[in-house]
Amino acid sequence: MTRLRLATRGDIPEIQDLIAVSVRSLSRGLYTPAQAEAALVHVFGVDSQLIADQTYYVIDEGAGLLAAGGWSARRTLYGGDQVLREPDALLNPVGMTARIRAFFVHPDWTRRGFARRIFAECESAAKARGFNAFELVATLPGEPLYRSLGFRPIEPVSISLPDDLSLPCVRMHRSIISPS
Numbered sequence: 001m002t003r004l005r006l007a008t009r010g011d012i013p014e015i016q017d018l019i020a021v022s023v024r025s026l027s028r029g030l031y032t033p034a035q036a037e038a039a040l041v042h043v044f045g046v047d048s049q050l051i052a053d054q055t056y057y058v059i060d061e062g063a064g065l066l067a068a069g070g071w072s073a074r075r076t077l078y079g080g081d082q083v084l085r086e087p088d089a090l091l092n093p094v095g096m097t098a099r100i101r102a103f104f105v106h107p108d109w110t111r112r113g114f115a116r117r118i119f120a121e122c123e124s125a126a127k128a129r130g131f132n133a134f135e136l137v138a139t140l141p142g143e144p145l146y147r148s149l150g151f152r153p154i155e156p157v158s159i160s161l162p163d164d165l166s167l168p169c170v171r172m173h174r175s176i177i178s179p180s
Contacts, residue, residue: 002066004117007056011065015046015058018065018104025107030140031167038161045080047072049088050101057121059114067114069103071122073129076101077171078137078159093130097173100136103145115145127176138170150174 007015023044027036049072050056056070074088077099091098100122103115126134137157138146147153151172159167 022104097135098126098131
């Protein structure tokens with residue numbers, strides 16, 4: 001049986017493993033192996049601030065993590081601890097958008113609604129904190145999911161990586177839906 005719960009610091013090694021297997025598998029055909037490996041070192045990773053803020057969730061089944069993802073009331077749009085260079089300021093929910101961050105699903109468990117389940121939890125929590133919209137930077141493998149959740153593209157984004165590599169992504173936006 002699967003369980004959605006808040007991530008803890010103790011989950012960090014397993015989240016890192018989930019990120020690596022997810023990126024290496026689900027990026028095939030959309031990013032080169034060199035892009036995926038460089039992104040794993042320089043962009044993708046755990047943002048421990050999300051765990052400290054209690055806005056990062058995991059789905060487990062007892063034998064391991066199946067999916068992870070979260071939201072943030074902070075300025076950063078993407079990236080793990082290795083990307084952050086300065087304090088990550090809190091956003092004011094009035095007139096500012098919350099962030100959807102770091103969704104990863106184990107390749108053996110895709111298309112089972114886990115990312116949607118995490119997103120529903122994020123939406124509920126962000127709405128309760130007063131936010132009325134989300135923004136994110138979607139990877140190419142994640143863009144179809146976010147479109148299906150009602151996100152609209154704003155602009156293409158290219159994340160610079162070492163060795164003259166870049167990671168094409170899409171900045172996206174979505175209103176937070178009020179329950180009827």
